[in-house]
Amino acid sequence: MALNGVIYIDDFQVANISAAKRDRSGTLILEGASPAIINHIGTTADEPRDFVFVAVEVVNLTTLL
Amino acid sequence: MIETVGSESVATVAGQYKQRGYQVVFEPDPSLLPKEAKSLHPDILASKGDEHVIVEVKYQQNLLGYPALMRLAEVIRRIPGWRLDVVVLEQPKRPFEAQPLSVEDAKRRLEAADRVAEGTADYAAALLLLWTAVEAILRDQVKKQSDDSLTSTSRLPKVAYSLGVISSQDAETAEWMTRIRNDVVHGRTESSVTRLEYDRAREFAIRLLAESREQELLAS
Numbered sequence: 001m002a003l004n005g006v007i008y009i010d011d012f013q014v015a016n017i018s019a020a021k022r023d024r025s026g027t028l029i030l031e032g033a034s035p036a037i038i039n040h041i042g043t044t045a046d047e048p049r050d051f052v053f054v055a056v057e058v059v060n061l062t063t064l065l
Numbered sequence: 066m067i068e069t070v071g072s073e074s075v076a077t078v079a080g081q082y083k084q085r086g087y088q089v090v091f092e093p094d095p096s097l098l099p100k101e102a103k104s105l106h107p108d109i110l111a112s113k114g115d116e117h118v119i120v121e122v123k124y125q126q127n128l129l130g131y132p133a134l135m136r137l138a139e140v141i142r143r144i145p146g147w148r149l150d151v152v153v154l155e156q157p158k159r160p161f162e163a164q165p166l167s168v169e170d171a172k173r174r175l176e177a178a179d180r181v182a183e184g185t186a187d188y189a190a191a192l193l194l195l196w197t198a199v200e201a202i203l204r205d206q207v208k209k210q211s212d213d214s215l216t217s218t219s220r221l222p223k224v225a226y227s228l229g230v231i232s233s234q235d236a237e238t239a240e241w242m243t244r245i246r247n248d249v250v251h252g253r254t255e256s257s258v259t260r261l262e263y264d265r266a267r268e269f270a271i272r273l274l275a276e277s278r279e280q281e282l283l284a285s
Binding site: 025026027028029030031032033034035038039041042043045046047048049 | 125126127128129134135138139142148149150151152153154155217218219220247
């Protein structure tokens with residue numbers, strides 16, 4: 001709902017969700033790292049704060065079945 | 066100053082990719098890389114079939130010291146079969162640890178904060194002094210319970226709360242103080258602090274100081 005009009009038109013379009021929580025301390029592996037997450041982790045390295053990272057990709061719905 | 070990651074750490078990361086079935090090349094020759102990545106000199110190239118992974122190993126604090134890394138992240142995601150993995154390591158802990166203010170010093174800092182508040186009515190600046198006293202006491206309390214003296218300033222209230230050092234209400238006050246502290250320290254003008262807000266923070270600091278003294282007396 002919070003991303004309606006930001007990333008998609010309506011959350012009705014969402015077909016699949018995968019969510020995970022990670023602790024920022026210790027080693028992090030940014031697989032397929034995007035500039036946004038590198039930038040965020042870099043700029044907040046000295047003052048780490050909780051954040052939500054949302055990645056959206058288009059899927060072919062027929063392949064999900 | 067950028068502190069580079071040691072070869073041992075890079076070798077450990079390479080070992081993890083090997084365990085996942087990748088063939089690993091350290092500091093790969095530019096000829097093995099897509100043309101967009103030739104100038105980067107990555108730490109590792111990991112390959113498995115048609116899957117190619119450029120692996121960069123960096124300390125969290127240094128991520129922004131490599132502008133090419135950001136460009137590469139943008140470029141690589143558009144090349145089919147290639148991706149960029151960034152392994153972010155925690156900077157090694159330094160052997161030297163500065164000691165927080167003593168309870169007596171914290172009390173003097175609190176008095177100095179009051180003088181600034183009364184003399185200038187700049188409550189944001191006064192709050193900064195007040196925070197240094199609060200931070201010293203919180204760090205001391207957290208260290209006693211968890212031996213963690215390296216928690217960042219912004220996480221300190223949450224850590225203190227999770228260890229039961231302060232209540233959730235006090236944690237909210239402390240978090241608000243860290244935000245004001247950051248604005249003042251970094252010369253930002255977003256924060257204005259009213260007399261009432263300063264008094265609320267002061268009451269929290271005094272209570273924290275009193276509890277800390279009480280604990281010292283009980284311990285002695």
